[in-house]
Amino acid sequence: xxxxxxxxxxLITTVLVLIIKEQKPMFAFLLTAxxxxxxxxxxxxxxxxxxxxxxxLANRAxxxxxxxxxxxxxxxxxxxxxxxxxxxxxxxxxAIASKxxxxxxxxxxxMAIPIVSVIIETVVKLLPA
Numbered sequence: 783x784x785x786x787x788x789x790x791x792x793l794i795t796t797v798l799v800l801i802i803k804e805q806k807p808m809f810a811f812l813l814t815a816x817x818x819x820x821x822x823x824x825x826x827x828x829x830x831x832x833x834x835x836x837x838x839l840a841n842r843a844x845x846x847x848x849x850x851x852x853x854x855x856x857x858x859x860x861x862x863x864x865x866x867x868x869x870x871x872x873x874x875x876x877a878i879a880s881k882x883x884x885x886x887x888x889x890x891x892x893m894a895i896p897i898v899s900v901i902i903e904t905v906v907k908l909l910p911a
Contacts, residue, residue, distance in 0.1 A: 784828075788821055814872050822865060852897055856890050863887075 795817040803810040833854060840850040863886025867879040 784824075788824065791817060791821065811873050815869050818865065818869055818872075849897060849900075852893055856893050859886050859889050859893065863889075 795813060799810045799814055802813065836850060836854070837847070840847060863882055867882040867886075870882060871879040
């Protein structure tokens with residue numbers, strides 16, 4: 783029941799942050815950031831297991847690994863951008879958080895171009911001439 787550990791850590795941190803925030807706002811932010819990073823690091827092992835299963839399925843289905851790796855990179859960019867934006871938002875920097883999210887979206891768009899190109903080429907080949 784890892785979710786209980788994650789939620790417990792989150793609740794304990796929230797209480798500590800609420801107590802510390804009035805006296806030492808910088809320490810409260812650092813505690814929040816540290817907890818977020820700890821939860822993120824805890825989940826990396828789980829994500830690597832999922833990636834292993836997806837790679838195995840892609841190999842069995844004879845799917846080009848370049849497509850799977852690109853999709854996994856896109857998912858990684860989305861999660862990392864969201865995580866970074868949330869931490870920056872916790873520090874009260876909404877404008878910077880928005881820029882992080884925009885950067886993530888643009889990088890996702892750039893990485894998706896090869897996949898979109900293959901899809902368009904496939905559709906064009908299927909259309910009668």
